[in-house]
Amino acid sequence: MAGDSTRSVHEAEPFDEETGSVTAPIFETATFGFTKAEDVPKAVSGEKGYTYSRWDNPTVVRLEKKLAAFERGGGAAAFSSGMAAISTSVLSFVKKGGHVLAIRDLYGGTYSLMHELLPGMGIGTDLADTEDFGALERGVRENTKIVYVESPTNPTLKLVDLAKAAKLAHRSGALLFVDNTFASPINQNPLETGADVVLHSATKYLNGHADVIAGGAVASSDRAHRVRMTRRELGGTLDPLPAWLVLRGMKTMALRVRQQNENAMVLAEFLARSGKVARVHYPGLKDHPQHALARKQMRGFGGMLSFEVKGTMRDAMRFTESLKVAALAASLGGVETLVSQPANMTHTQMSAKERAKTGIPDTLVRVSVGIEDADDLVSDFGRALAAV
Ligand SMILES: *Cc1c(COP(=O)(O)O)cnc(C)c1O
Numbered sequence: 001m002a003g004d005s006t007r008s009v010h011e012a013e014p015f016d017e018e019t020g021s022v023t024a025p026i027f028e029t030a031t032f033g034f035t036k037a038e039d040v041p042k043a044v045s046g047e048k049g050y051t052y053s054r055w056d057n058p059t060v061v062r063l064e065k066k067l068a069a070f071e072r073g074g075g076a077a078a079f080s081s082g083m084a085a086i087s088t089s090v091l092s093f094v095k096k097g098g099h100v101l102a103i104r105d106l107y108g109g110t111y112s113l114m115h116e117l118l119p120g121m122g123i124g125t126d127l128a129d130t131e132d133f134g135a136l137e138r139g140v141r142e143n144t145k146i147v148y149v150e151s152p153t154n155p156t157l158k159l160v161d162l163a164k165a166a167k168l169a170h171r172s173g174a175l176l177f178v179d180n181t182f183a184s185p186i187n188q189n190p191l192e193t194g195a196d197v198v199l200h201s202a203t204k205y206l207n208g209h210a211d212v213i214a215g216g217a218v219a220s221s222d223r224a225h226r227v228r229m230t231r232r233e234l235g236g237t238l239d240p241l242p243a244w245l246v247l248r249g250m251k252t253m254a255l256r257v258r259q260q261n262e263n264a265m266v267l268a269e270f271l272a273r274s275g276k277v278a279r280v281h282y283p284g285l286k287d288h289p290q291h292a293l294a295r296k297q298m299r300g301f302g303g304m305l306s307f308e309v310k311g312t313m314r315d316a317m318r319f320t321e322s323l324k325v326a327a328l329a330a331s332l333g334g335v336e337t338l339v340s341q342p343a344n345m346t347h348t349q350m351s352a353k354e355r356a357k358t359g360i361p362d363t364l365v366r367v368s369v370g371i372e373d374a375d376d377l378v379s380d381f382g383r384a385l386a387a388v
Contacts, residue, residue, distance in 0.1 A: 004070075004186055004254040012065035013247070026244045027058045046225065055232050059240040063247050067206070067216045068224070070185035070250070071198050075224025077217045077231055078243055082181065082201025083109045084236025085215030087117075089197055092230040093175055093223075094145040096122035101139045101146070103130040103160060105153035105358055107179065107201075108349045114148070130158050130358075136165065140172045150179040151188075151297075155306045155342045155366040156359050157281040159290040162297055166194025181205070184333070186257040187300040197223060204333025205303075207249035208256050212242045256335060256371055260303030263337075263377060264369040270378045271307050276385040278308040278363070303369040304332060306342075313362035315388045316341055320365060322384035325376050332368030337377055340366050 002010070016025050032050040034040055043049035050056055060078050068076040079085040090113070094100055102114050104127040114125045124143070128135035130153060140147070147169040151160040162178060169176040177197045178190035184205035190198050200206055202214035215238075217227050231237060238246075261284075268282035283294035284301030294301055309316040320328045326337040330345055340346055343362045347355055369377070 007069055008251050008254045011069045012062045013251075024059060024062050024244060024247055026240050027053075028240050029053060029057075046228065053240065054235060054237045056228070057237075057240050057243070059247070060238050060243040063238070063243045063250075064216070064224075066247060066250055067185075067200070067202075068218055070189075070253075071180070071218040072189050072191050073198065073218035073224065074221030075219065075228075077224055077227045078202070078238040078246075079215035079217070079231065079236045080238050080242075081213045081236065082107075082199070082203055082215035083113075084231075084234075085201075085217045086110055086179065086199050087113055088230050088234050088236050089177065089199060089217045089227050090118070090146060090148070091234065092227045093197075094118075094123055097143065098145040099124040099126070099141050099143045100148055101126050101128060101136065101141070101144050101174075102148035103128055103136065103150065103153070105130040105156065105158055106148075106150060107154050107181070108346055110148075110150075110179065112349050130160065133161065133164060137168055140168065140174065142172075144172055144174045146177050147174050148177045148179075150182065151190075152182045152283055152294075152302060152304065154182060154304075155340075155346070155364060157182075157283055157288070157304060157306060159283060159293050159297070161293055162188075162190050162195060163193040166196075169196075170194070181333070182304050183298060183302055184253065184257050186254055187261065187302050188298045191218065193297060196220075197227075201333075202246050203331065205253065205257060206333075207246045208253060208334055209245075209249055210331060210334035210336065212245045212249075214238050214242050214246050257300065257303065259371045260369050261300035263371070263374045264303045264305050264367075265301065266374040267367065267369055267377055267381065268305050270381065271305075274382075274385055276310055276388055278310045280307040281305060304367070305369065306364055306366040308361055309363045309365060309385075309388060311363060311388060313341075313343065316363040316365055317344065319384050319388050322387040323380055324383070325372060325380040326367070326370075332366075334368070335371045337370035337372060338368045342366055
C-alpha cells in the first residue's frame with residue numbers, strides 16, 4: 001500500500017471519467033433521475049447508483065472512500081458534524097435496555113450524550129476513570145454493547161491502551177468505539193489494534209483549515225453500511241460542498257500533521273522548561289506517565305498539548321489574551337495555533353466538581369499547535385508567559 005502522503009493526494013480521486021477533471025466534481029444536487037425504472041431498486045438499497053442526497057451523493061462517497069483508506073477500514077460514513085457521526089454511530093449499535101461504557105474524559109458534546117441524552121432514551125451509561133483501566137474492566141455489564149474511548153483525551157492528553165480496550169470489549173461481546181480526532185489518522189489507526197468503529201470530527205485535522213463543520217465514522221464495510229442506513233433516518237448527512245472542502249483539506253493532511261507533530265514537541269519542551277508553567281501534558285515528553293504506551297500505539301505524538309499556568313484562573317486568562325501569533329478560540333486541528341481555557345470555554349457543560357474529578361484545573365490551557373514556524377510560536381508563548 002502507498003504511503004500516507006501519496007494516499008493523501010491520490011486516494012479516491014480518480015480523474016473524472018467524462019471530463020478528465022483532476023479534482024473531484026461537486027455534485028451539488030438533491031436528487032438523481034433515472035432513465036430506466038428497473039435501476040431504481042439497486043439505487044434505493046445503496047448497491048448501485050444514487051437516489052437522493054440525504055442517502056448518498058457521489059462527492060460525499062469520494063470523501064468516505066478516502067477516509068476509509070486512511071483509517072484502514074472497509075467503509076465510512078460522512079456526517080454534517082463530528083457530533084452527528086458520534087450520535088448516529090452510537091444509536092446504530094445500541095437500543096433501549098442496552099448499556100454504553102465510556103471513559104470519563106470525553107469531548108464535551110459526547111459527555112452530554114452519555115450523561116443526559118442516552119439515559120433519557122432508556123440506554124444505560126457509565127463513565128469509568130480514564131487512568132484506571134481496572135475501572136473500565138469493572139464497568140462492563142451483561143448488556144454493554146459499546147465501550148467508548150478517546151485517546152489522547154481532551155484536554156489533558158491521557159491515553160487509553162487501545163489494544164487492551166478492544167480485547168476487553170470483545171470478551172463481553174461489545175464493540176470498541178474510538179474517537180480518533182485528536183490523533184488524526186496520520187498518527188494512529190485504532191482499527192488496526194482491534195477497534196470496531198473509529199470516529200472523527202472532520203472539522204479538525206481531516207479538513208485542517210478551520211472552515212468546515214463535518215464528521216466521519218469508519219468501520220468494516222458491513223458496519224459502515226449500517227451507520228449510513230441510520231444516517232438516512234436521523235439525517236445528519238454532509239452536504240457535497242463541505243464534503244469537497246474536506247476532500248481538498250485531506251490532500252495536505254500528512255504534511256500538516258507531520259509539521260504539527262514537530263512544532264508541538266518543540267513547544268512542549270519549551271513549556272516544560274519555563275518557570276511560569278506548573279505542568280505540561282504531551283504524550284511525546286519522556287516524563288508523560290504513558291509515554292511508553294504512546295510510543296507503542298502512535299506513529300507521531302500529535303499537535304495537541306495542554307499545560308497549567310502557575311497562579312490563578314486570571315493568570316491563565318491573561319496568558320491567553322497576551323498571545324499575538326496564537327489565537328484564543330475553541331476548536332483545533334487547523335493550520336493556525338489556537339489556545340483555549342477548558343474551564344472557561346469547552347468544558348462548561350461539566351460542573352466544577354466533575355472537572356476537578358477529571359483533572360481540569362482552572363489554570364489549564366489547551367493548545368492546538370498549527371503549522372507556523374516553531375521559533376515564532378516559542379517566542380509568542382514566551383512573551384505571553386512573561387506577561388503573567
Ligand atoms: C470537535 C470534536 C468533536 C465534535 O465534532 P464537531 O465537528 O464539532 O461536531 C468530537 N470529538 C472530539 C475529540 C472533538 O475534538
